[in-house]
Structures are given as structure tokens and as C-alpha cells.
Amino acid sequence: MVGVLALQGDFREHARMVAASGGTPREVRTPADLEDIDALIIPGGESTTIGRLASLYGMVEPLRSRISDGLPTLGTCAGMIFLASEVTEGDQPLLGALDMVVERNAFGRQNESFECDLAVEGWEDAFPAVFIRAPVVDRTAPDINVLAAHDGRPVLVRKDHVMACAFHPELTGDDRVHRMLIDLVA
Amino acid sequence: MKQGTKAERAGTLRVKRGLAEMLKGGVIMDVVNADQATIAEESGAVAVMALERVPADIRAHGGVARMADPTKVEEIMEAVSIPVMAKARIGHFVEAQVLQSLGVDYIDESEVLTPADSHHHIDKWAFTTPFVCGARNLGEALRRIAEGAAMIRTKGEPGTGNVVEAVTHMRRMNREIAQAAAAGDDQMMTLARDMGAPVELLREVAGAGGLPVVNFAAGGIATPSDAAMMMQLGCDGIFVGSGIFKSGDPEVRARAIVEATTFYRDPQIVAKVSRNLGEAMVGIEIDDIPAGQRMQERGW
Numbered sequence: 001m002v003g004v005l006a007l008q009g010d011f012r013e014h015a016r017m018v019a020a021s022g023g024t025p026r027e028v029r030t031p032a033d034l035e036d037i038d039a040l041i042i043p044g045g046e047s048t049t050i051g052r053l054a055s056l057y058g059m060v061e062p063l064r065s066r067i068s069d070g071l072p073t074l075g076t077c078a079g080m081i082f083l084a085s086e087v088t089e090g091d092q093p094l095l096g097a098l099d100m101v102v103e104r105n106a107f108g109r110q111n112e113s114f115e116c117d118l119a120v121e122g123w124e125d126a127f128p129a130v131f132i133r134a135p136v137v138d139r140t141a142p143d144i145n146v147l148a149a150h151d152g153r154p155v156l157v158r159k160d161h162v163m164a165c166a167f168h169p170e171l172t173g174d175d176r177v178h179r180m181l182i183d184l185v186a
Numbered sequence: 187m188k189q190g191t192k193a194e195r196a197g198t199l200r201v202k203r204g205l206a207e208m209l210k211g212g213v214i215m216d217v218v219n220a221d222q223a224t225i226a227e228e229s230g231a232v233a234v235m236a237l238e239r240v241p242a243d244i245r246a247h248g249g250v251a252r253m254a255d256p257t258k259v260e261e262i263m264e265a266v267s268i269p270v271m272a273k274a275r276i277g278h279f280v281e282a283q284v285l286q287s288l289g290v291d292y293i294d295e296s297e298v299l300t301p302a303d304s305h306h307h308i309d310k311w312a313f314t315t316p317f318v319c320g321a322r323n324l325g326e327a328l329r330r331i332a333e334g335a336a337m338i339r340t341k342g343e344p345g346t347g348n349v350v351e352a353v354t355h356m357r358r359m360n361r362e363i364a365q366a367a368a369a370g371d372d373q374m375m376t377l378a379r380d381m382g383a384p385v386e387l388l389r390e391v392a393g394a395g396g397l398p399v400v401n402f403a404a405g406g407i408a409t410p411s412d413a414a415m416m417m418q419l420g421c422d423g424i425f426v427g428s429g430i431f432k433s434g435d436p437e438v439r440a441r442a443i444v445e446a447t448t449f450y451r452d453p454q455i456v457a458k459v460s461r462n463l464g465e466a467m468v469g470i471e472i473d474d475i476p477a478g479q480r481m482q483e484r485g486w
Contacts, residue, residue, distance in 0.1 A: 006211070008210070008448060009208060011211070044208045045208050045210070045232070046268055048227060053444070056445070110290075111314050113201045113205065115195045115200060116194045132208060
């Protein structure tokens, strides 16, 4: 069972993607919903809203402990921000599951949002990446693997069972990013 | 690290509709200045709508309501890190050009402002900035989408604090989507004619069983229960116009509506957040609005 954090954002698109890749999605809103999931997705949305609700409803600590105990986790866009240990500006609840600093809205506002074909380490074909008011990784701890970068800035990273991307694989028909997560579920 | 990314494509359908996808399950709040925008962001709003006066004041003061002063829009953009939307008058493509040049994240071609064109809406394909438009039924929604709207909201009846029209519009939309999905190919053209909908988009709705874009509820939402009800009726998220900053305690009410929108299926949480909210905005009975002053009737 793949949990999708459903406090706000495009969690239904992730659930659809999980189902299409052969997994069973489950919406996660409370600590109790975390109990029997085998993997977790933190969706795109507004990271300030998701962080605030997670903190208000006692989700931050349970999420931290499940992820540090080895729960395979994928964060996209807002989810990438939430997984980080620091943001370059502002103050919002973060999980710190990936030791990296993230810059929010790094490409600009919506008029600067874009799609592109993104080359990913180890993949033969480019990935159709959709960047929407997207963040980038400003700097990372040396043990975090950068799998893709745009203009030299990391946009797909992974450390062991935790992965994060600045773009939105859930808005495409390409399930390769989701497969990376689902393949970790025994 | 692998490099060699190809060209960036901005303003595509997927990029425009995609931002609306990210706002789902959230609350977009009307604000008239930077202080209100900050309160909205801190309360958990997913975006703010910048405008000169909230609908309740537009209704009370009368006169021609226009796009907000660019200085005001920029102040609001400076104050928050969440997306900023702003309203242009129906058909006023130059107000929309101005808002695009300011760099707002979404333009609302809105019936809350006084229409600038009594026959045409803005050609929204001509813009990089995405648009949201109001609709009372499926035909109206599909006409707006055919013009390039990347997001739809119910019109409801803005500035009333009365949710009844938003409910009517959402139920009608649901009913008409079900009707389209049940109709055979041989009925599609007649249905499209009757609804005033472009037939290709109607076929797409029939096949998918839903709109091709995100649909929020707007127009009269004033309480956490109103928001949760609209979510249970199947909308993707909530616009609150006058409901927050015309209430007794905007910050508390804003937070409560955000929480009710996330936990819309949990009446215990909706009950919890509904306690001690202070005074709600004064409501208006729809029948008491003189003919010709219903904002929902603006749009073609």
C-alpha cells in the first residue's frame, strides 16, 4: 500500500499514477493513516499550506520517524521542499529527511513555469518534466545522489529510500519516477 | 550527474492547467492589501486574489468595479510567497495584458467586476498567464475552456455570504456532466447545441466523466461548513471572497476554513474548527438582490 499525503495538493493524480503502476494508493491525513503503508508520496501543492496542516495535526514527528525507519518516500515539488532540511528563505515546517537546502520558486513565478525534456542518470530516454513555480536544490550533503539537473541545478535527487524531484511526474503519463519508489516496496 | 536538457516550453496547456492542479484541496482568499495577504498566507491559503474591494463592498458601493491598482497588486506579490491571482473585467483584454506584465500567477476574468464587453470574453489563448473563469453550468464552463481558461470556478453569488447559488451551480455542473457521460455519440451534437457547449469538449467531458480542468467553488462561501459542503459536492477547492475579511475575526475564520477544506469528510473536525469563530459576514438573501444586480448573470 502506497500512502499519498492528502492534506492539500494534487494527491489524486499521484494516487492514479500509483494505481496505474500496479500499486494500491491510500490517502494519508492523520498519523493513524501512516500505520500500514509500505511507501509514501508527498505531492505537489503549496508547501506552506501542507507544512502548516501537517504540523497542526501532529503529522511532522510520525512522518519523520517512519521515513527515518526506512519507509520508501518520494516528494514532488512541494513534497521536495517538505523533505528538505532547510529553505533559502522564510520559515516553514520541514521534515529534514534529505540533508539539503532548497530554494522555493527558483525559476520565478507562473509565467516562468515550463515543460522540458529532462535527461536523467541511467535512463535512455529523456523524462517529460513539468516545472510549475518549481523549487531547485541549492546545495546538498555529499551523500545525496543527484540524478538530474536543469541549468546545472539539481532537480531529481535520491538518498537510499528517499527521493525528491522539483517537477511533476504525476502530471504526465510517464511512470518511471513512481516506479523507482514502487520498486523499493518488497 | 547527467546534463543536456532541451528547450524550455512556457505557457503550455499542461503548465497552465498544472498550477490549478497544485491548488486543489486548498483555499484561495480575496485580499485588498499586503497585510491581508500576509494573514491569508499565514492561515494556510494556497493563493490569494488581489483586488481593489471585496465583492461585498463592490455590491454596497455600486459604480464601475475595475482591475486593482498595479501598485496594490505588486505590494501583495511582494508580501507573500504563495501564488497571487488578480481580477480583470470580462472582455477587458488590456487589463489582462497589464496583469500579465505585472507577473501575476493567474488572471480571474471575473463577473465580480463590471463587464467591459457585453458580447465577448477575453481570448485567453493569447496569454502566457493562465486564466480562471466563472461558470454556472457545463455549457458556460466549456465555452470558457474553449476560449483558453485553464481553471473554472462556480460563480455562486459573490458578496452575499449565501452559499445557495454556489450549491445550485455545482449540482447543475455535476448533473450535466453525468448527462453528457450517459449520452450516446448520436446525441452529442444536440446536447452540445442545447448546452451551448463546443461539441469536441463535450465529447471529452463525456469520455472522462469530468471537466478537463480543475473546478473550484466560489460565490457566497462564509463558514467552514459551507466549504466542507462544497468539497463533498465534488469541487476541487474553495475561493473565499468577502467571507474572511468581512467577518469579525478574519485570521481565526481563515484557518478554520482551510482546515475544513482538508478534512471535509470529517464532521468532528469541522465542528471543532467552527467553534468561537466570532461573527460571520452579514448575509444577503438572493431574492432581495434587485434584478440586474446579480453578478452571476454577467458573462456570455
